[in-house]
Every structure is written in structure tokens, then in C-alpha cells.
Amino acid sequence: MQELEALRVHVGHLQGRFDLVVQASSDALWDLEIGDLDIDDPGCPCWLSDQFRRMLGYESVDELPNLLSSWSSRLHADDRARTLNAFTAHIVDRSGQTPYDVTYRLRCRDGSYRWMRALGRTQRAPDGRAVRVAGAMTDITDSMVLLDLKRYAEDIAARYRDQASLLDKTTDAIVVRGLDGRIQFWNKSAERMYGWTPEEAMGRMVAELIYDDHALLDDITGRILTHGEWRGEIRHRRKDGTTFPVEGHWTLVLDEAGEPKSIMVINSDITQRKAAEHKIRLLAMYDSLTGLPNRTLCMESLGRALVEARMNDGMLAVLFMDLNRFKEINDTRGHGVGDQVLVQVARRFQAVLRKGEILSRLAGDEFIVATPVDDRAAAADLAERLEGALLDPVAAADHTFIMRVSIGIALHPMDGTTIDDLLKRADIAMYRAKDSGVGHVFYEPEMSEGLAERMELAKDLARALNNGELQLYYQPKVDLDSGAMVGAEALLRWYDPRRGWVSPVDFIPIAEARGMMAPLGRWVLREACRQMKAWQVAGLHFSGRLAINLAAQELDDGSLASNIVDIVQAADLTPASFELELTESGLMGDIERAIVVMAALKAAGFALSIDDFGTGYSSLAYLKRLPVDKLKIDISFVRDMLNDRHDRTIVTTILGMAHNMGLSAIAEGVEQAEQAEALRALGCDEAQGYYYGKPQPASVFARTWLTAQPRG
Known part of the structure; x- marks a missing residue:
């Protein structure tokens, strides 16, 4: 009897721990006894965790009962047949070789749809007949690009006899620590994430193992004790000393008297997501053709340079450059040749720049250079160096071109005190240089008469x-x-x-x-x-x-x-x-x-x-x-994606990001059948452009x- 009572207590502890994790987990769990299963029977029972209801905007089991139809009736029409077929195939396959791993959309209470990924495992009789199937659903609507989807490889159908094993199979690190900071539970994913085994971690101070910033840990702990939970991003340390970013959901656990007992921590490694964000930022900040800073980074750099000039009571020169007759190259030789010319011109401009002189490609054949100067003569010297960079002909695709540049110069603070003013007036001066046939022109107030x-x-x-x-x-x-x-x-x-x-x-x-x-x-x-x-x-x-x-x-x-x-x-x-x-x-x-x-x-x-x-x-x-x-991919990336690997990379990245977030994607500016086919092969949903029809x-x-x- 003592052994039976001890076993009952142990099972009770495991059950309590499992229930606690079910409550804290962002995943929904489900459990279905097969019996005489009829998928179309609206009264077929199926246990659904409370998180399933929360995911869809419901509050109680009365609103969304434990029925299979609570799930199947909310499947998106486009996903229903595929999802139910996968479910049926998994159950009837007595060999157990057909997995249940499917992604679909479920309708929420407000009529919107959320993307779910469901994984299931089946308990079978000796003859292979399915008797029970259970699994988990993960809401992947807000998942980041390249973030590993949460996987549960453990047989969830065995949740009542091996809950601890289920916790060890999640990709999230699950850690329970006491209010004194000592670790009470450490699952296998925590071992994989941090490098410490459960034996090494249990009883140790969590701050000692994985935190460099103890003050931040104390601050977050204080917030949890006050508000009951915390969600956010933080850096953790592995056993080998390296650090990495995690996204955490920490929950305060109360005892039966309602007093704080421990803190449940669920952490996800977001290294890949952060790398994707960094990659997107780089792609967004640099011109894919020339490698120069693009308009966005140009504006940021100009802003910093302008602030520094104001602080130092100094002069800032903004040079607006436009290549003369460049359109003729595009029209007669094609955009491919024109792009090669732009690359050569950008390299020559860079070669004559000195420290502190920032070159950007604004758009098309327009370039910007900004730099602090002591006087007008220094700005004129920079303009002459840029003009001199094009004295020799430019070779591209077996053609030789005589290139010239028109440069307009605006000076801070005389010609303007904001980025917009300086760019507008440098642009006005550039057109005066182009009209007059001289290399560079300083802005003068009377030039604004063109505003009429x-x-x-x-x-x-x-x-x-x-x-x-x-x-x-x-x-x-x-x-x-x-x-x-x-x-x-x-x-x-x-x-x-x-x-x-x-x-x-x-x-x-x-x-x-x-x-x-x-x-x-x-x-x-x-x-x-x-x-x-x-x-x-x-x-x-x-x-x-x-x-x-x-x-x-x-x-x-x-x-x-x-x-x-x-x-x-x-x-x-x-x-x-x-x-x-x-x-x-x-x-x-x-x-x-x-x-x-x-x-x-x-x-x-x-x-x-x-x-x-x-x-x-x-x-x-x-x-x-x-x-x-929906995301609409800009024409500037679509136009050259067949020949420019950088543009193709951007298109591929945007498509992957859109689809992983449950969004559709459309490409604009499709002018060729080859572009349309390439986009279709990459998974793009829709297209718009002259290939299909002009406005x-x-x-x-x-x-x-x-x-x-x-x-x-």
C-alpha cells in the first residue's frame, strides 16, 4: 500500500506539472479516442486544451466545447479537404509510417483566420489499428522569417504516463526556478540550448548559469512578482560562454494559498530571426546594383552629418549629381548595359572620395555626396574630382561611352538648414548646371524662380x-x-x-x-x-x-x-x-x-x-x-531579378517572409514571360505589369x- 500511495503521489506530481505547463504553453493540445470515429459527426468528442480556445478568441468550454467539430468546422475552405485527408491517412495507416504534420488555417471568433501547425501521434493496438490520437497545435501566424517552427516529436497520446518526456521534446527551453533563483526544473531543450545537462543545472542559481546582466534579471524578476508575467527579448549565455538572443515568456506560479511559489520560464532561441532582420535591413539600406548606400541610408547619413554641422557651427556641402544623356544609353543599348555603366561610374566616384565624403545612389542615375567643408572652394574641389573621375571613357558590354556629370551644390547653413531644403536646392542647381552645360553649379536664390x-x-x-x-x-x-x-x-x-x-x-x-x-x-x-x-x-x-x-x-x-x-x-x-x-x-x-x-x-x-x-x-x-x-514587391527588384542575384535574393526573402507570416505576395512591373515564370517558381501568388496588361x-x-x- 505504501508503494501504491507513493506511486499515486508521484503521478499526482507529474499530472500537476503537466497541467502547469499546459497552462503556460503557447501551444494548444488535443486528445481524441478513435472508437467508431466519424469525422462528420458534429457530436464526436475530442479533448481540447484551454489554449485552443484562447487562440481563437473564446473564453470557456461552453462557447467552444470539447468536440471534434469545434476544430473541423473552423477549417478554412481551401484547407479543409487536404487537412482532413492527412488526418484520415495518418489514422488508417496501420504501419504507422504516415506522419500527421500539417499546416492549415482556423477561423477565429471574429471571423479572421490564423495559421496553425498541427502535429499528432497515434496509439495503436497490436494489430496496428488506431485507438487514440493526440497532438499539439502551434499558432504560427506571427512567426518570424526562418524561425524554427515548434515541433513536438513525442507521442502526446502518452501524456498521462510520461508528461516529463513531452516537456523534453519541445523546442522551447522550459525552466522552473524558485524565488531564491535556484533551478528546480530543466528540460532537454534547455540542455540543447544552453549546453548544461539537467544534472549540472538542477539546484544551481539561474543567474550564475545563463545571465551576464544580473541587474536586468533582477528587474525582470521584480516585474514578474508585480504583474504575474513578462514577455520580451533578452540575451542569454551558453555553457561555452557565447551569448545569443532569446524570446521569453515568464510566468509567476502560485501555490494553493495564492502566494508566489516559483517562476516558469519558456525561452525560444531567436538567433535565426535576428539574422533575418539584419539581412533585411542590409538589403533595405544598400543599393543592390552598385552596393552604395541607398536613399534610406543616405537620408540617415545626411541627418547625422547635419546634426554634427549644427553642433560644430560648421558648413556642410550636399552635391546632387545626375549623369548627362544616360537615358539614351538605356533606350538604345538596353537597361542591362545601362546598369553596367552605373556600376562603373559608382566605382570611379568612390575612387576619388576622401575620408568623410559620403556617396549614395539616390535613384536611377542620380547620386548624392555629402561632406563637411571649410568653404566653397573645398566643395568646388570635390565637384572637380567627381567630374574628373569620368574624363576617361566608360567601357560596358563591348561599348565605350563618353560620360559627363552635372552637379548641383547646396551649402548648409547658407542654402538651407534641413535635409529637404538642401536636397531641393542642390537639385535645382544641378538642373541649372545641366541646362548651361557646365560641370557644377552652386545654388543661388534666383534659381528658385523655376518654382513658378x-x-x-x-x-x-x-x-x-x-x-x-x-x-x-x-x-x-x-x-x-x-x-x-x-x-x-x-x-x-x-x-x-x-x-x-x-x-x-x-x-x-x-x-x-x-x-x-x-x-x-x-x-x-x-x-x-x-x-x-x-x-x-x-x-x-x-x-x-x-x-x-x-x-x-x-x-x-x-x-x-x-x-x-x-x-x-x-x-x-x-x-x-x-x-x-x-x-x-x-x-x-x-x-x-x-x-x-x-x-x-x-x-x-x-x-x-x-x-x-x-x-x-x-x-x-x-x-x-x-x-x-499582402506585400507588393517593388518593380525595382522584379525588373532585374533574372540577371541580378541581389534582386533575386531580395524577392526570395520577401516571398519567404510573407508566406511564413500568412500573407500573400504580388509582384509589380512584370513585363516578360520569363519574369512571370521565375516568380511563379519562387511561390509568388500574384503579378501585375505590362506582360498581362497596361493600365x-x-x-x-x-x-x-x-x-x-x-x-x-
Whole structure:
């Protein structure tokens, strides 16, 4: 009897420990006795842990009972057959050779879907017949790029007889420490992660084993004792002395009297995720063609240089450079040759620079150099060195080109005290140099007289908006596998009676500078709604959503979401008909405001996508907080991905990141069948570009892409 009682107590301890881990774990567990299993029987019982309900937004077993249908009825329609087939195949395979490891989407209480990865193991009778199956579900919606998915290789069906073994199979390090800091439990994953065996770790001070920053450990412990839990990132030390980043979820464990007893720690190694973030940042900060700092890093460097100049009461020179007649090379020899020329030019510029002189590629054939100078003569000397770098012809692809550069120079503080002012005025001076045929020109105030033309253009744009002279063109988006249209993008066009067609490249910057983006955006949405309704009335079927671009300025409107909903509903349409595209750079202007506005738009039913993704502000830490559905890969990466391994790497990385986060991806600027095939092979979902169709007026677009619906 004593042995039986001791065994009962031991089993009770194991059961308590297992229940504690189930409560603390971010994974959901499930347990199903096979019997006369009928998957389609809504009353079929299946034990589901409380974490399953929390994952889907439910609070109690009354709301989501322990039934197999609580799981199967919430499978996404696209995943249901595949998932149930995998489940059935696993059960009926008496050899036990068919694993149950499947990824699918489950519908939450609010109607949204979350990605899950499920692993299961089956207990079988001697004849191989399945009698019980159990497993775990991991919410992988917010997983980072390259982060190892949590795996449970242990037979969870044996949870009542070997719970400790289950804890040892998780990829997370699970550590229980007393309030005195001494380790009470140390699973196998902790051994793999830190290098200390359970025998070496048990009873030791946790601070002694894995922490260098004891003050931070004390601070976090204090927070846990006050608030009951802590989540965050921290660096830990391995047995060999190396350190690495972990993401921790620490929970305060209470005894039966409600007093603090111990601290349960679940840590994940996020080394790969941090490496991916660093890689994305590097790709976002440097030009893939020349290896020079790109616009984003250029702006950061200019900002630091400007602060230093102000502190030292010094002078800062900003040189804006543009290659003369470079467009002719692209037009006559092709972009491939043009790119080779740009690489050669960048190398020559770098060769003549001195310490402290920062060279960046702004865009196309535009380069920026910024440096502290003592006087105008020093800035002129730098300009002459850059001009001299191109005295010898440039050879590229069996061609030789005589290259010249036009340079505009603006000086801080005389010509401006902000980055924008200095760049604008250096740009103005560069055009004066180009027009006059001289190598370099310093900015002079009278050069800004060219602003009159831009002011006239702004006035005409306002008139066009008020008089209905603007138009929307429509460009299809297609599924890369089927080639079928899955949506379209509405693009703003302007035909001026005096100027003819005015490029968006010319009038959009003016609209941004004049604060006209919000009224333009409202006009675009109203016109798009009017056209969508007209197509409906005409019996034409529009497949997918119509994408509308939102400008960064529009995000400043606190009532943006309600205004957009009102416009859509006034047209007797629903948000489900539309997708809203926001540029990556526009979002990062005020990320917190953007998150609030996007959450409201998402809740209203709009699909959200990030346009021009990867062009400068990529951040996984922010991306996981944005309620987006889709990433649009910028044309600058798609255009040369067949020949440029850096661009292909960026495209591959963005696709992997999008899919691992449950997002779809679309590539813009697809102009060749080879590009489309390469994107399809990489797993890209959708594409847009001249290969499928140019932007077209509504009538032409309808004839080409819309089908008539039968009238009943």
C-alpha cells in the first residue's frame, strides 16, 4: 500500500506539472479516442486544451466545447479537404509510417483566420489499428522569417504516463526556478540550448548559469512578482560562454494559498530571426546594383552629418549629381548595359572620395555626396574630382561611352538648414548646371524662380480635380498559377488641355507638397466606387478586389476609416470589394498612427497591402504588428531579378517572409514571360505589369477583362 500511495503521489506530481505547463504553453493540445470515429459527426468528442480556445478568441468550454467539430468546422475552405485527408491517412495507416504534420488555417471568433501547425501521434493496438490520437497545435501566424517552427516529436497520446518526456521534446527551453533563483526544473531543450545537462543545472542559481546582466534579471524578476508575467527579448549565455538572443515568456506560479511559489520560464532561441532582420535591413539600406548606400541610408547619413554641422557651427556641402544623356544609353543599348555603366561610374566616384565624403545612389542615375567643408572652394574641389573621375571613357558590354556629370551644390547653413531644403536646392542647381552645360553649379536664390512653373502646375491640378478632368485607368492583377484575373488596381491619370498627358511622376510630388493628396484620394475612391457600381448594373463580373492607393498624408486624418466606409456605402458597395495599398515609406512616417488607422480599416472589411515593399523601411518588428494581407514587391527588384542575384535574393526573402507570416505576395512591373515564370517558381501568388496588361480606360478594361453575368 505504501508503494501504491507513493506511486499515486508521484503521478499526482507529474499530472500537476503537466497541467502547469499546459497552462503556460503557447501551444494548444488535443486528445481524441478513435472508437467508431466519424469525422462528420458534429457530436464526436475530442479533448481540447484551454489554449485552443484562447487562440481563437473564446473564453470557456461552453462557447467552444470539447468536440471534434469545434476544430473541423473552423477549417478554412481551401484547407479543409487536404487537412482532413492527412488526418484520415495518418489514422488508417496501420504501419504507422504516415506522419500527421500539417499546416492549415482556423477561423477565429471574429471571423479572421490564423495559421496553425498541427502535429499528432497515434496509439495503436497490436494489430496496428488506431485507438487514440493526440497532438499539439502551434499558432504560427506571427512567426518570424526562418524561425524554427515548434515541433513536438513525442507521442502526446502518452501524456498521462510520461508528461516529463513531452516537456523534453519541445523546442522551447522550459525552466522552473524558485524565488531564491535556484533551478528546480530543466528540460532537454534547455540542455540543447544552453549546453548544461539537467544534472549540472538542477539546484544551481539561474543567474550564475545563463545571465551576464544580473541587474536586468533582477528587474525582470521584480516585474514578474508585480504583474504575474513578462514577455520580451533578452540575451542569454551558453555553457561555452557565447551569448545569443532569446524570446521569453515568464510566468509567476502560485501555490494553493495564492502566494508566489516559483517562476516558469519558456525561452525560444531567436538567433535565426535576428539574422533575418539584419539581412533585411542590409538589403533595405544598400543599393543592390552598385552596393552604395541607398536613399534610406543616405537620408540617415545626411541627418547625422547635419546634426554634427549644427553642433560644430560648421558648413556642410550636399552635391546632387545626375549623369548627362544616360537615358539614351538605356533606350538604345538596353537597361542591362545601362546598369553596367552605373556600376562603373559608382566605382570611379568612390575612387576619388576622401575620408568623410559620403556617396549614395539616390535613384536611377542620380547620386548624392555629402561632406563637411571649410568653404566653397573645398566643395568646388570635390565637384572637380567627381567630374574628373569620368574624363576617361566608360567601357560596358563591348561599348565605350563618353560620360559627363552635372552637379548641383547646396551649402548648409547658407542654402538651407534641413535635409529637404538642401536636397531641393542642390537639385535645382544641378538642373541649372545641366541646362548651361557646365560641370557644377552652386545654388543661388534666383534659381528658385523655376518654382513658378510648378506653382502653375499645382493650380491647374486643383482645377482639374474640381472640374472633373482627372481619369482612372485600371490595370489587372492575375493569379500566377492560373493566369486568371484576381483583381485590379485603379491608377490616377490627368490629361491637361494645354499640356496634354501629365505624368504622375510630375504631378504627384506637387500634390504631396501642396497637401492635395487627401482630396485626390477621396476623388479616386468615389470614382472607383462609381465605376464598380456601373459595372455591376451592367451585369459585368469583377473578379477579386479593386486596389486603391492611400497616400501617407491621408493617414493623418483621424476619421479616415469612417470617411472611406461612408464613401463605399454611399455607392451601395461593401469594403469587401476593395483593397487599400499603402506605401512602406508612408507607413513608417508615424508607425503608431498607421497601425491604429489600418486596424480600423481592417475591422471595416478592407483588404490591406503594403506597396513598394522592400524599398527602404523594412522592419520585421513593425511588420508583424501591421494588420496587412499582402506585400507588393517593388518593380525595382522584379525588373532585374533574372540577371541580378541581389534582386533575386531580395524577392526570395520577401516571398519567404510573407508566406511564413500568412500573407500573400504580388509582384509589380512584370513585363516578360520569363519574369512571370521565375516568380511563379519562387511561390509568388500574384503579378501585375505590362506582360498581362497596361493600365486601360474603364471601357477598354471592361471589354478585355470583365465577363457578363447571366441574368436570372
